[in-house]
Amino acid sequence: MSAVTVNESEDVAFECSVDSNPSSNIEIHYKDKVIFRQNDIHTLLYIRDNIACLDAGEYTCAARNPHNKGLDSERHLMVNVRCSPRPLYQRRQTFSSALHTQALLSFTALAYPEPGTNGFVWHKQHSSTWIPLLSNADLRISTSGLQTNLTITNVSKSDFGHYKVTVTNEIGKYEQHLYLTENIIGQTNSQPTLDDNVMIVSISLGLLCASLIGYAVFSTVIFKRKLKGIRLKSNEDPTNQMTYVNHSYGNVYCSADTSDKTQNDDNMDDSVHQYTDLTQFIRDDQKEAYEEIQKI
Missing domain, CATH: 2.60.40.10 (Immunoglobulins)
Structure with missing residues (x-):
């Protein structure tokens, strides 16, 4: 060929x-x-x-x-x-690792001519300075073809941070920045997915609909109650309402003199407390609320 x-x-x-x-x-x-x-x-x-x-x-x-x-x-x-070096495909730039475990940072380039082993150089940022990295007992750099790997055999606190790999051939060069962050056991760094967002929106809409339904039922019951009150005032005899007098709030006179008793009852008109039986209204409200919910 x-x-x-x-x-x-x-x-x-x-x-x-x-x-x-x-x-x-x-x-x-x-x-x-x-x-x-x-x-x-x-x-x-x-x-x-x-x-x-x-x-x-x-x-x-x-x-x-x-x-x-x-x-x-x-x-x-x-x-x-x-062509000058560039990423072969888009890769994530942030890697996470727990302490005292092995971590791998990897990058695959696209370039011709191939950079070769000396065409890949790793650095780590320390304050504002970039420090070149070489293989040692705790860190291993390997390159094969267009792929380079940086392996940290036992991650410590000082290993977390900002890294970069520089790829160079006779046409040009490219810098890829990578980050190593601490992965704490039990902690998740994942972002909400589309399904999670859809679920949140669905729950929110469900709560909103339930609130609107409750409000509609409540408003309907109140409206019917007011309408019924208007009809009662216009069509019924007010004397037919059951009204009770609470005698415990008035002055009680025990006397055999009928005239005194009559006078005492007359004096008691301003001080007695009256109330109307609302049991039937409450039952009607409950019945109407149930009927409105059945219609939904």
């Missing part, structure tokens, strides 16, 4: 020529997908505009005609794209 190296952002032309009779159907494959196809031809020309670092890899030219008997004639080409 032949190889070619191009610069990032260039337009790259792929030409596939076949010698066949009759003419062939020609395809270009990349990552197991057909990215371009033409039928009944001898030469195919495909241009990859503004090629990117992620477009690097193996491209295949496949051709067939009736004489192939189902087997394509293929040629393979490895395309390398020169």
Whole structure:
């Protein structure tokens, strides 16, 4: 398999020529997908505009005609794209670890040419100074291809903080910042998920609806009670209401003289306390409230 190296952002032309009779159907494959196809031809020309670092890899030219008997004639080409270092994919920047355990900080780059072992350098921030890190008894740095790992074998308080890894090749460099925080047993640092937020909103809406229903039932009962009171005043004889006199608040006179008793009763008009039996109203309110709830 032949190889070619191009610069990032260039337009790259792929030409596939076949010698066949009759003419062939020609395809270009990349990552197991057909990215371009033409039928009944001898030469195919495909241009990859503004090629990117992620477009690097193996491209295949496949051709067939009736004489192939189902087997394509293929040629393979490895395309390398020169580009400065960057993350291969987005990764979390914050790692957590408990004390006296092992912690791993890792970073995978995308770059060509590859940085090599010396192209990855780790630092830790101390106040305003960045201190280079090297492998020792408590800390191990390993690099393979485009991935570098920093392993702390026994985490102590001084290991928590701000780290960075610098990746350099002949095109440029990239700095990735990472943070190691303490993970206290029993403490969770997770943020509310979408399902949690949906549950909170649902509970809030449920409580609001229950409050509105209660208010509506209460308002309906009060309105009916006032309406009933108006009807009673307009249609019923007020003397039919059951009113009681509480004699315990007045002056009691025990005398055989009937005239004195009459006088005492007359004097007692201003001091007696009266009250009306509300039992029936309360029962009516309870009945109306139950009927309103049954309607919901």
